[in-house]
Structures are given as structure tokens and as C-alpha cells.
Amino acid sequence: GQQLNQSPQSMFIQEGEDVSMNCTSSSIFNTWLWYKQEPGEGPVLLIALYKAGELTSNGRLTAQFGITRKDSFLNISASIPSDVGIYFCAGRRAGGTSYGKLTFGQGTILTVHP
């Protein structure tokens, strides 16, 4: 099945730096989601986006639903050590009746050095 193209695959940054990651697809999506997974845990939803152009923040996190509906990005400002984890984008493709079908990106592994 189709997956979203998420980049970068991994990032090694210093505490205090800003982080940016994105997801792209050849298909149009009507919902974009960003999750974080910590070691040994299941993913936790960070931000949900439902409209093209929508820009939503959650603390130091900001995500945007691309105008073309084929991409989304996540920014983390002023990173801290507890931001470490794997970040996943996910989305629901437009059209059809598969309302419950979600596609995930490959994940971005974030490492923050104190």
C-alpha cells in the first residue's frame, strides 16, 4: 500500500535548536496528523489538521496542512531533551468511502543533545 514520504529520516540536533520535518504524497489528503512515539510506547497524537492551509500550534509545536493537500510539515521550536522520539505523519486520503483508512509516513527519529 501507499506510504507517505517523510523526511528527514533522522535528525541529530543540539538543545535549543529548531526542528523541521515534512511529509509529501502524490495523492490528495483531507486530513493530516502528527504523532510522537517514545521508546517502548505507542504513538501519541500531537496535532490534527483538517483544512488546506490550516496552521495549528500545540505549545512549541506548529504544523501546517499544505495548500496543495499533498503535504504537511511539523516544526518544533527551541528543542529540549524530552523531544527525543520518533515523529510520524499520517493522513486520510480524499475520495472514496474508506473513512477509517490511515496512511503513515516512515517516521523521523529525533535525537537532542543537551
Add this chain to the structure above:
Amino acid sequence: EAQVTQNPRYLITVTGKKLTVTCSQNMNHEYMSWYRQDPGLGLRQIYYSMNVEVTDKGDVPEGYKVSRKEKRNFPLILESPSPNQTSLYFCASSLSFGTQILYEQYFGPGTRLTVT
């Protein structure tokens, strides 16, 4: 405490021996879903269920079965496991209203399956 539970958490089995991974949620959620997680591939959806007796295929349903006889339970069945089904499996649930799913999915702790 609101939670999604999975059992077993770890399982090592042999090719062809049928197994079931159970998933149960106590939040009265309509929507439930199974994913597998493999390095470099992220999460891939296996099956999902919009409500009792309503199930549908995700992106990688081959080799798996599911059932949804009760709202709280959504077991994943591997009738004849093969080594390529060695993976980390997650069950998740969330509220939904008709076709509108609230995407704050609650994930279970994961089941690590090894098929030799």
C-alpha cells in the same frame, strides 16, 4: 483508567501455528485499528473497524484476520504465521460519530511477535 490493552506483549512462535493477539479498550470507542511497525517503514494499517461487525482492510491485510463481535474487543488473528509477519503490532481506538473519526487515537503498548 482509560486504556487499550494488548495480550500477549511478547510472543515467539513457529511458522504455521495459528495465533491470536487480543486487544481490548475500556473507553466505549467505536473505531479500532491494527497496525504493524517495522524499521524504516513506519506504521502500516492492517485492518480497522468503524463499529461492531464492521471491519475493513487497511494497507497490509494479507495474512491477517480480524473480528469485531463486541465493541470493546478487536482481536488480530494470524491463521498461518510466516517469518515476514515478525513485527511490532499496535492496536488503537478512538471515538467516531458516523464517518467522522476523532483522530486522537489511543494506542496499546504493543505486541512484539517473532515467527521462526
